[in-house]
Ligand SMILES: NC(=O)c1ccc[n+]([C@@H]2O[C@H](COP(=O)([O-])OP(=O)(O)OC[C@H]3O[C@@H](n4cnc5c(N)ncnc54)[C@H](O)[C@@H]3O)[C@@H](O)[C@H]2O)c1
């Protein structure tokens with residue numbers, strides 16, 4: 001039976017996927033720095049720091065596919081991003097190669113292209129414009145995925161996630177939202193679709209206001225069950241509680257673009 005490793009299993013998305021994935025992948029191994037508080041007796045857990053190749057190899061040994069959620073999920077100091085996301089992503093793919101893992105799904109982020117202004121519509125062939133050191137690390141992860149596909153035959157799907165959550169949390173996330181079950185559908189494409197070599201898709205549910213052209217996901221058979229606009233009222237009510245930030249509102253990456261910003265507004269993201 002296919003054995004799948006879920007890294008970052010103790011995080012926000014990981015906790016949601018632990019509930020949804022066993023229906024498709026009953027033979028699931030979880031990994032993170034520390035185990036979830038509510039680890040169940042039937043769940044297998046292997047602790048591993050992504051920055052430590054030997055630990056990552058121990059977590060990866062014996063699996064057929066990996067969903068790599070582990071790592072820092074927002075902006076941090078370079079030293080931290082370097083360890084968890086840059087060295088961590090490299091270690092994950094290198095361990096996969098050494099242990100003959102066939103498939104890796106890499107959750108990238110809209111933050112890899114976060115400095116594009118919102119009037120643009122992006123396909124998957126645009127130059128990266130990271131919002132932050134975090135976004136930069138996601139662009140690096142996409143590049144590592146491409147290298148290991150082309151050089152070593154690992155089949156990889158990168159999913160530039162908008163925002164995985166139960167509901168869209170504000171106006172920006174209304175344009176970016178993907179429900180956990182639609183995210184699982186994209187993961188299954190990454191782990192199972194026969195045509196995957198190196199592919200890149202956007203992680204969005206059905207979305208009328210999207211900034212992205214997600215043709216490749218639909219070509220691969222993606223058929224989202226959820227629609228962001230159905231939750232418009234909730235998102236806009238949440239938005240009304242927030243203070244507007246004109247710089248954040250200009251770019252797809254929102255507030256992460258504003259962190260430590262000292263750029264030229266006339267030129268940023270153009
Ligand atoms: N939540 C979203 O909507 C969203 C959007 C875009 C991309 N992503 C990506 O999806 C993944 C999961 O996101 P999340 O919201 O669950 O993040 P999260 O921060 O809640 O969880 C990440 C997990 O990774 C673990 N981790 C961090 N550094 C590690 C290390 N050095 N070694 C081992 N484990 C380490 C953490 O302990 C944590 O449990 C992340 O890679 C994130 O960048 C998430």
Ligand SMILES: O=C(O)[C@H]1O[C@@H](O)[C@H](O)[C@@H](O)[C@@H]1O
Nearest residue numbers: 073074109110111162163253
């Ligand atoms: O852009 C966003 O809103 C999201 O981007 C993802 O990469 C981050 O992991 C998440 O924390 C953000 O909420």
